[in-house]
């Protein structure tokens with residue numbers, strides 16, 4: 001695992017062989033070859049410029065959409081922290097560092113009368129939100145996005161537009177190894193108390209329907225899109241992954257310490273001692289059973305990265 005290369009000098013923190021398990025919501029996964037927590041944008045840019053080109057780079061947010069496999073990541077994982085979590089509101093424009101939590105951005109915006117309430121219940125940070133085009137309750141990052149700053153794998157600081165990112169469902173065209181450092185959003189105007197109440201309602205709705213207190217990574221599979229039960233073009237709709245999982249008899253199914261939640265069957269949970277292998281095997285078993293029972297192939301929404309042990 002140890003690299004023989006000399007790593008660049010940094011002002012932030014560079015750790016070798018750092019376990020990633022405690023940095024993800026599912027609390028599983030092996031070590032990264034290196035974990036770099038840059039002090040600021042200049043530190044990050046200098047580091048990437050000096051890093052050998054063949055060294056893979058993986059930016060990580062707060063790990064709320066990730067299964068890091070048990071063998072860990074043969075890469076430099078970049079995790080932004082202090083120095084990347086500022087939030088500034090200017091009229092209805094909000095600029096947030098990539099490490100700012102979505103919930104903080106939503107709250108601070110609401111206090112200033114700006115409606116970015118859709119971010120309140122998404123447990124990630126802004127870098128992950130832009131990269132994944134995060135969204136819920138009918139609004140997506142793409143709907144509010146103005147521009148983002150990123151550092152390229154070669155260490156250049158660039159500004160990205162919506163065209164550059166080409167937002168799609170939970171997907172963008174951000175090139176591999178590029179690190180988002182901040183993003184600017186345009187929110188609607190709103191009355192702070194009304195925005196606060198809406199966020200409370202959304203939180204209550206989440207708690208009522210999803211296992212928000214468990215170790216999960218959100219929806220496990222995408223809702224299959226574009227199906228029609230009649231074959232008519234005006235009858236095309238999305239199917240619900242949870243319904244397909246229920247129909248395949250997989251609600252509550254277990255492998256080792258992994259379980260498909262009894263509360264919401266599209267949520268994969270670590271009940272305590274799960275390995276990444278338990279979680280991924282259970283997900284694959286669910287995909288197999290759903291295909292057998294419905295002929296529909298589920299696609300993972302959770303990103304799985306790294307090597308099996």
Ligand SMILES: Cc1cc2nc3c(=O)[nH]c(=O)nc-3n(C[C@H](O)[C@H](O)[C@H](O)COP(=O)(O)OP(=O)(O)OC[C@H]3O[C@@H](n4cnc5c(N)ncnc54)[C@H](O)[C@@H]3O)c2cc1C
Pocket residue numbers: 025058059060061062063064065066080098121122123124125126127128129130131132133134135136174178179180181211212216217218219303
């Ligand atoms: C209980 C629960 C509920 C959820 N509900 C929703 C929901 O309603 N809607 C929704 O969209 N998602 C939801 N999610 C999934 C997840 O919160 C989002 O995908 C979130 O945007 C991921 O952000 P993160 O910081 O955790 O990113 P990570 O999980 O750490 O990373 C996800 C991806 O983003 C990339 N990334 C992260 N930071 C950066 C950066 N600075 N620069 C470049 N790339 C970066 C990573 O490389 C990776 O490809 C939920 C998750 C949980 C646990």
